[in-house]
Amino acid sequence: MAVGIIFGGVFSLLSAGGFQKAKSPQKIEDPKNLAVCVNTDMPQGPPISLEFKEDLVITREAWTPWDVQVDAAGNIFVFAGPDRTLRKFDPQGKEIASWPLKKGQGPGEFQLIDAHVLSDGSLYIYDGSQRRLTVLNPKGEVQEIRKMDFWGMLFGMDSRRNIYVLDVRFLVGTRDRQRLVFAKHAPSGELLAEMAEYLWGLTYEPATRKYLAKLFPPQMKYAVDTRDVVYYALSDAYEIRVLSPEGTLVRKIVKKSPARKTTQKDIDKKLSLYSEGSRANFYDFDIPDSMPAIAALFPLENAGLLAVTFESPADAKSLFGDVFDADGVFRGRVQVPVFDGWDGLMAPSLPRAACRGNYFYAIVTDEAEETYFVKRYKIIWK
Numbered sequence: 001m002a003v004g005i006i007f008g009g010v011f012s013l014l015s016a017g018g019f020q021k022a023k024s025p026q027k028i029e030d031p032k033n034l035a036v037c038v039n040t041d042m043p044q045g046p047p048i049s050l051e052f053k054e055d056l057v058i059t060r061e062a063w064t065p066w067d068v069q070v071d072a073a074g075n076i077f078v079f080a081g082p083d084r085t086l087r088k089f090d091p092q093g094k095e096i097a098s099w100p101l102k103k104g105q106g107p108g109e110f111q112l113i114d115a116h117v118l119s120d121g122s123l124y125i126y127d128g129s130q131r132r133l134t135v136l137n138p139k140g141e142v143q144e145i146r147k148m149d150f151w152g153m154l155f156g157m158d159s160r161r162n163i164y165v166l167d168v169r170f171l172v173g174t175r176d177r178q179r180l181v182f183a184k185h186a187p188s189g190e191l192l193a194e195m196a197e198y199l200w201g202l203t204y205e206p207a208t209r210k211y212l213a214k215l216f217p218p219q220m221k222y223a224v225d226t227r228d229v230v231y232y233a234l235s236d237a238y239e240i241r242v243l244s245p246e247g248t249l250v251r252k253i254v255k256k257s258p259a260r261k262t263t264q265k266d267i268d269k270k271l272s273l274y275s276e277g278s279r280a281n282f283y284d285f286d287i288p289d290s291m292p293a294i295a296a297l298f299p300l301e302n303a304g305l306l307a308v309t310f311e312s313p314a315d316a317k318s319l320f321g322d323v324f325d326a327d328g329v330f331r332g333r334v335q336v337p338v339f340d341g342w343d344g345l346m347a348p349s350l351p352r353a354a355c356r357g358n359y360f361y362a363i364v365t366d367e368a369e370e371t372y373f374v375k376r377y378k379i380i381w382k
Helices: 003-017 266-273 276-281
Strands: 036-038 050-059 063-072 076-081 083-087 093-098 115-119 123-127 134-135 144-149 153-158 163-170 177-187 191-201 204-207 210-214 220-224 232-233 239-243 249-255 282-286 294-300 304-309 318-324 331-335 353-356 359-365 372-381
Touching: 050 331, 063 115, 063 353, 076 210, 076 372, 083 177, 123 153, 153 220, 153 318, 163 220, 177 220, 191 232, 191 239, 220 294, 232 294, 294 353, 304 331, 331 359
Parallel strands: 036 249, 210 282
Antiparallel strands: 050 372, 063 076, 076 083, 083 093, 115 123, 123 134, 134 144, 153 163, 163 177, 177 191, 204 210, 220 232, 232 239, 239 249, 294 304, 304 318, 318 331, 353 359, 359 372
16 A cells, blocks of 8 residues: 555545544653663573464455454454454354444444454444444444544553543644554543654655655554553654553663664565655655664563564564563563564554463464464463
């Protein structure tokens, strides 16, 4: 998909949906007494090693999964195209239910699908284009529809039904850049807190009559664990903030580690997402010397965190991840199964993978990128 289409789509949706209403939310900032755990490349304390052993593969003909989630019972929910269907599989991989997520504006219909499965199997779907939250029960029946007053991406929830989302705010005088705010909303949609923000989009250069695009732009990465602890970081810096269930910033995890140098393969892979015509006529690119730091965050069952990094090359068969304990101490470096789009930074996105209990779930493709699989891996602690 061309970059111009992505940004143009965002603008049209914002224009149709209106602007974010003025709020006075809590601003989450680093307190003076914030506990900061600074790590180096050398693990501290008793080492932790994780092995990922594949134990289940699910596939279907001609499907394109874009999200996988898991409930407390181990049921696997796969959101897939091209027919926009939610498929539910039991822990043995048997399909036990499916629901079409029809395109439209009526009850139980959606323009955009940003979903979250709760532990009990109930489903919340946020449709940003209509600023509407639809609640479905475990049978796929519509229980409630709520109108929200924000437009956002990266929708997620905690067990208290609080909403986490990347709110999109317009910048005055431009259609090409937005202010993205990682925010917490009450179940009603009320804005409760703003944790972090950054600019996203293109910069127009009148002298060249082209847009300047960062080839590896910063993106928000976050995850909420089963205790409602929130981990979040911008991809371009190895600084992970930890928010308590009560909304207090309790820790910052820092890792002093030199970033991997950008290679020509990294550059070519990202440039391939732009058409040749757009590269020549519409864009100049800001290419950094080093890669970003953080690709994805996965809370671990044993009160810790797995941070997948950009240390792996563009054509990697496995990924590198850092394991931190509950205190933010770096305890080991592990190899993590590849998941589709792990290095995607073109637009804000959550990983096409999930960690639940002692299992890791990943959407993967074959080498020809024609057949999609959902794979489950048993996490073995060593």
